[in-house]
Amino acid sequence: MNLESLITPAAVIDVARMHRNIERMQQRMNALGVRFRPHVKTTKCERIVQAQLDAGARGITVSTLKEAEQFFASGIRDIVYAVGIAPAKLARALALRRQGCDLKIVADNVACAEAIAAFGRAHEEAFEVWIEIDVDGHRSGIAPDDDALLAVAAILSNGGMHLGGVLAHAGSSYDYDTHDELVRIAEQERSRCVRAAERIRAAGLRCDVVSIGSTPTALAAEHLEGVTEVRAGVYVTFDLVMHNVGVNDTSEIALSVLTTVIGHQSEKGWAIVDAGWMAMSRDRGTQRQKRDFGYGLVCREDGEVLGEYVMSGANQEHGIVSRAGTPDHEIEKRFPIGTRLRILPNHACATGAQHPAYQAVSPDGNVETWPRFYGW
Amino acid sequence: MNLESLITPAAVIDVARMHRNIERMQQRMNALGVRFRPHVKTTKCERIVQAQLDAGARGITVSTLKEAEQFFASGIRDIVYAVGIAPAKLARALALRRQGCDLKIVADNVACAEAIAAFGRAHEEAFEVWIEIDVDGHRSGIAPDDDALLAVAAILSNGGMHLGGVLAHAGSSYDYDTHDELVRIAEQERSRCVRAAERIRAAGLRCDVVSIGSTPTALAAEHLEGVTEVRAGVYVTFDLVMHNVGVNDTSEIALSVLTTVIGHQSEKGWAIVDAGWMAMSRDRGTQRQKRDFGYGLVCREDGEVLGEYVMSGANQEHGIVSRAGTPDHEIEKRFPIGTRLRILPNHACATGAQHPAYQAVSPDGNVETWPRFYGW
Numbered sequence: 001m002n003l004e005s006l007i008t009p010a011a012v013i014d015v016a017r018m019h020r021n022i023e024r025m026q027q028r029m030n031a032l033g034v035r036f037r038p039h040v041k042t043t044k045c046e047r048i049v050q051a052q053l054d055a056g057a058r059g060i061t062v063s064t065l066k067e068a069e070q071f072f073a074s075g076i077r078d079i080v081y082a083v084g085i086a087p088a089k090l091a092r093a094l095a096l097r098r099q100g101c102d103l104k105i106v107a108d109n110v111a112c113a114e115a116i117a118a119f120g121r122a123h124e125e126a127f128e129v130w131i132e133i134d135v136d137g138h139r140s141g142i143a144p145d146d147d148a149l150l151a152v153a154a155i156l157s158n159g160g161m162h163l164g165g166v167l168a169h170a171g172s173s174y175d176y177d178t179h180d181e182l183v184r185i186a187e188q189e190r191s192r193c194v195r196a197a198e199r200i201r202a203a204g205l206r207c208d209v210v211s212i213g214s215t216p217t218a219l220a221a222e223h224l225e226g227v228t229e230v231r232a233g234v235y236v237t238f239d240l241v242m243h244n245v246g247v248n249d250t251s252e253i254a255l256s257v258l259t260t261v262i263g264h265q266s267e268k269g270w271a272i273v274d275a276g277w278m279a280m281s282r283d284r285g286t287q288r289q290k291r292d293f294g295y296g297l298v299c300r301e302d303g304e305v306l307g308e309y310v311m312s313g314a315n316q317e318h319g320i321v322s323r324a325g326t327p328d329h330e331i332e333k334r335f336p337i338g339t340r341l342r343i344l345p346n347h348a349c350a351t352g353a354q355h356p357a358y359q360a361v362s363p364d365g366n367v368e369t370w371p372r373f374y375g376w
Numbered sequence: 377m378n379l380e381s382l383i384t385p386a387a388v389i390d391v392a393r394m395h396r397n398i399e400r401m402q403q404r405m406n407a408l409g410v411r412f413r414p415h416v417k418t419t420k421c422e423r424i425v426q427a428q429l430d431a432g433a434r435g436i437t438v439s440t441l442k443e444a445e446q447f448f449a450s451g452i453r454d455i456v457y458a459v460g461i462a463p464a465k466l467a468r469a470l471a472l473r474r475q476g477c478d479l480k481i482v483a484d485n486v487a488c489a490e491a492i493a494a495f496g497r498a499h500e501e502a503f504e505v506w507i508e509i510d511v512d513g514h515r516s517g518i519a520p521d522d523d524a525l526l527a528v529a530a531i532l533s534n535g536g537m538h539l540g541g542v543l544a545h546a547g548s549s550y551d552y553d554t555h556d557e558l559v560r561i562a563e564q565e566r567s568r569c570v571r572a573a574e575r576i577r578a579a580g581l582r583c584d585v586v587s588i589g590s591t592p593t594a595l596a597a598e599h600l601e602g603v604t605e606v607r608a609g610v611y612v613t614f615d616l617v618m619h620n621v622g623v624n625d626t627s628e629i630a631l632s633v634l635t636t637v638i639g640h641q642s643e644k645g646w647a648i649v650d651a652g653w654m655a656m657s658r659d660r661g662t663q664r665q666k667r668d669f670g671y672g673l674v675c676r677e678d679g680e681v682l683g684e685y686v687m688s689g690a691n692q693e694h695g696i697v698s699r700a701g702t703p704d705h706e707i708e709k710r711f712p713i714g715t716r717l718r719i720l721p722n723h724a725c726a727t728g729a730q731h732p733a734y735q736a737v738s739p740d741g742n743v744e745t746w747p748r749f750y751g752w
Contacts, residue, residue: 008462009752041692063654063693083693086384086636086650087714108639111713139694140639140648171691260462263484263516272516274462278439279752282658282726315547316417316725317439317459318515337487338463349692350658353730356751374750375732376385376655 001367003301003359008260009279011355012342013370014303015362017254018236019051025218025235026055032224037061037080037211039233042349045358045372046074048236061231065092066376072101080104080211082167082231084132084140087115094125104164108132108141113152117159128162130209131200135192136185138171144196153200153207165209166200168193169231173216177246177290182220189217194226219247239348240297244289250297250305255351256342257296258359259319261335269327270312270320271335275343277314281350295319296343303342311343319343377743379677379735384636385655387731388718389746390679391738393630394612395427401594401611402432408600413437413456413587415609418725421734421748422450424612437607441468442752448477456480456587458543458607460508460516463491470501480540484508484517489528493535504538506585507576511568512561514547520572529576529583541585542576544569545607549592553622553666558596565593570602595623615724616673620665626673626681631727632718633672634735635695637711645703646688646696647711651719653690657726671695672719679718687719695719 003012029036038052041063049060049071059078062068068079077100085093085105096103107113107129120127131152134141142149156163170189176182193212200207212224213231215238224230234241237255238248259275277295286293298309298321309328313320321331321341328334335341345351352358358370379388405412414428417439425436425447435454438444444455453476461469461481472479483489483505496503507528510517518525532539546565552558569588576583588600589607591614600606610617613631614624635651653671662669674685674697685704689696697707697717704710711717721727728734734746 007465007468007752083650084638084648086638088636089383092383109713112638115713134641137641137644139689139691139696140641260464262460262462262488265510265513265516268513272460274459277659277726278729282660282723283653284658284660313515315515320515337485337491347658350653353654354750374730376383 002365003258003361003367006258006359006367008258008340009275010258010359011352012256012258013237013358013360014254015360017252018048021236021238021252021254022052022055025232026057028219029230030056032221034224034227035229037229037231038236039063039082039231040067040071042233042236043352043372044374045370047360047370052236064376065089066373068096068101068103070373072096072099077102080130080167082106084108084112085116087112087119090116090119093127094123097125104128104130106130106132106167107152107156110148110151110155113155117155117161120161121159126160126162128164129156130165130167130211131196133166133168133193133196135168135189136170136172141168144192144199149196149199150203153203153205157205163205163207165207165211166193166196167211170212170214170217173214174241174245176216177244179220179246182216182246183222186217186221190221190224190227197226215242216245216247234348237348240293240344240346241285241289244286244291250344253344255348256299256303256344257351258301258340258342261337261339261341263337264332266329266332269322269329269331271331273319273321273341274317275319276317278316279354280311280314280319280343280345281347281354283347283350285346293346296345299342299344301340301342378741379634379737379743382634382735382743384634384716385651386634386735387728388632388634389613389734389736390630391736393628394424397612397614397628397630398428398431401608404595405606406432408597410600410603411605413605413607414612415439415458415607416443416447418609418612419728419748420750421746423736423746428612440752441465442749444472444477444479446749448472448475453478456506456543458482460484460488461492463488463495466492466495469503470499473501473503480504480506482506482508482543483528483532486524486527486531489531493531493537496537497535502536502538504540505532506541506543506587507572509542509544509569509572511544511565512546512548517544520568520575525572525575526579529579529581533581539581539583541583541587542569542572543587546588546590546593549590550617550621552592553620555596555622558592558622559598562593562597566597566600566603573602591618592621592623610724613724616669616720616722617661617665620662620667626720629720631724632675632679632720633727634677634716634718637713637715637717639713640708642705642708645698645705645707647707649695649697649717650693651695652693654692655730656687656690656695656719656721657723657730659723659726661722669722672721675718675720677716677718
């Protein structure tokens with residue numbers, strides 16, 4: 001199978017770029033002296049995750065219990081479920097641990113910690129729990145100096161659970177676009193998560209793991225003193241949001257959507273393609289960044305960026321390709337019916353999720369289908 | 377199985393509401409004297425499409441050849457693939473027709489019509505082709521008075537294809553929010569599509585089918601003289617975008633996402649839930665409408681709208697629920713850890729697509745799992 005034989009739309013992985021991205025992150029983590037635990041929510045694809053492990057990653061991070069179940073079934077034991085667990089999901093977490101999965105779960109509040117301890121005791125299971133730390137006000141977690149931190153730690157520890165460590169994610173790093181700002185937020189993520197671990201230890205409790213990470217902070221951090229591991233996901237393919245943040249060039253983006261021109265509205269300068277938001281996702285993550293790429297940046301079928309052309313609009317199975325700035329009234333000649341283009345996505349996690357499989361293109365032009373899964 | 381036993385997040389269909397929505401549209405179409413051909417891209421779910429057919433729909437509309445293949449496999453023969461066909465997909469369309477599927481395909485340009493005629497002749501297949509008409513400048517299609525209309529009709533007809541009719545979709549109807557505007561755009565959709573059919577007939581060619589439709593125009597049209605069939609999709613569940621357009625009350629929305637509270641940031645007035653954009657989709661279709669619902673409107677587990685609470689932010693597997701206007705600093709007491717909520721979506725087509733199945737709740741509380749599919 002080769003690129004020309006694929007039906008459109010299709011989610012294409014440039015295998016060489018993907019391996020370079022994996023190497024870049026792993027070498028950086030090795031240099032910083034920390035373990036690397038990729039977040040597999042980006043691809044949910046066994047072949048890609050295996051490549052991350054082969055390059056040196058140790059364990060994985062998941063965003064759903066289904067990811068934990070699927071990757072455990074494919075032979076991975078060391079898994080962190082990095083979303084605060086709903087008490088009703090404890091039975092499912094228990095089932096995984098009873099099958100031999102070294103599943104770590106996360107809590108960031110007293111009620112959840114009490115539910116874990118009660119359920120664990122009732123089932124004679126010492127769950128390993130990591131406490132989520134809020135390092136930037138982005139979303140979840142306990143602030144490092146909040147009283148709740150020690151309360152949660154004590155409930156878990158006194159309740160017979162295994163307090164494994166602390167975990168943070170500087171999601172606000174996506175809001176910046178200069179190296180200096182990324183260095184600053186990376187240091188904030190590190191120092192605040194380390195501070196939380198130190199408070200737990202000062203209270204006489206163990207806190208072995210200090211886990212942080214986001215793609216921008218992982219690539220910007222100047223040192224990671226006190227950190228034991230880093231998590232990151234989207235680096236494996238990168239995307240246009242990350243390009244705007246400043247951590248990758250468009251030539252490093254390993255995911256694109258292959259599409260075919262099916263119509264034109266020449267007076268408007270539009271080419272209509274058979275990839276709409278169902279293939280690209282509705283993610284408009286570049287909308288408020290320094291360059292708005294619409295639904296994606298247009299490349300030739302061979303992957304070369306065309307620069308001025310973006311997917312400026314999208315319906316479910318129709319995309320509108322147009323030139324940024326002045327309309328291209330010659331677009332019908334430039335991209336005749338049947339022309340195949342590749343669209344770089346705003347957000348690789350969202351775009352990948354729309355597809356049952358990736359089409360992985362190797363440097364020799366060979367294409368393999370790499371399934372991915374979805375659901376909970 | 378009942379609502380309480382579902383794992384979260386889950387896409388819940390209120391079966392009673394769904395049947396009322398189906399009845400409402402079918403009765404309207406019957407009163408207007410046209411055939412009704414639902415667009416199944418909204419749900420891609422055999423059980424739901426069967427309910428639409430049982431209520432009187434005749435044939436279906438699809439947005440992908442995979443939908444055509446799947447629904448043909450489940451016994452439906454009369455199918456319109458309502459996206460302009462890429463020439464490379466003709467072999468797949470041919471395979472469906474050779475198996476007995478009465479598949480109609482769509483073209484809106486000379487190059488596509490020529491490709492269909494050439495492929496059809498080469499394979500001795502008289503494809504039935506409908507010409508797409510642009511009635512509002514929204515996306516694809518040929519303007520009714522454009523010379524290209526008769527050129528395409530002649531190429532198909534002279535090329536031995538079966539010119540079946542014309543098809544239009546007033547996608548711009550989503551941009552309005554008063555009844556008068558909807559009546560006007562519905563009449564524009566009708567009159568322009570009929571005009572195109574009349575021009576084809578005046579040129580001495582047959583044009584039996586005049587197919588129009590969108591949910592807002594279908595519900596607003598005062599008469600459909602000259603129209604033979606109507607297509608609509610999202611009416612089957614409705615959603616918040618349609619609510620803002622003015623065609624349904626929130627109490628008629630038959631799709632919601634069931635979710636569980638997993639955390640709080642009380643000083644911000646946030647409850648964190650386990651449905652993020654992966655469960656809701658990234659669709660922000662209400663962003664520029666008269667009321668912006670964020671990622672969705674919050675209901676109690678039993679479906680009662682809570683009014684002031686919306687999902688104001690979303691990451692992949694985290695949603696932020698907050699009160700519109702002033703923050704609710706009591707939100708931790710209002711929605712304790714483990715509280716289950718239902719979120720009405722902006723856009724039912726996009727939200728449904730994120731889920732491998734619907735959980736269909738009957739009035740007696742019984743829940744059945746109705747699979748849906750994705751991909752191309």
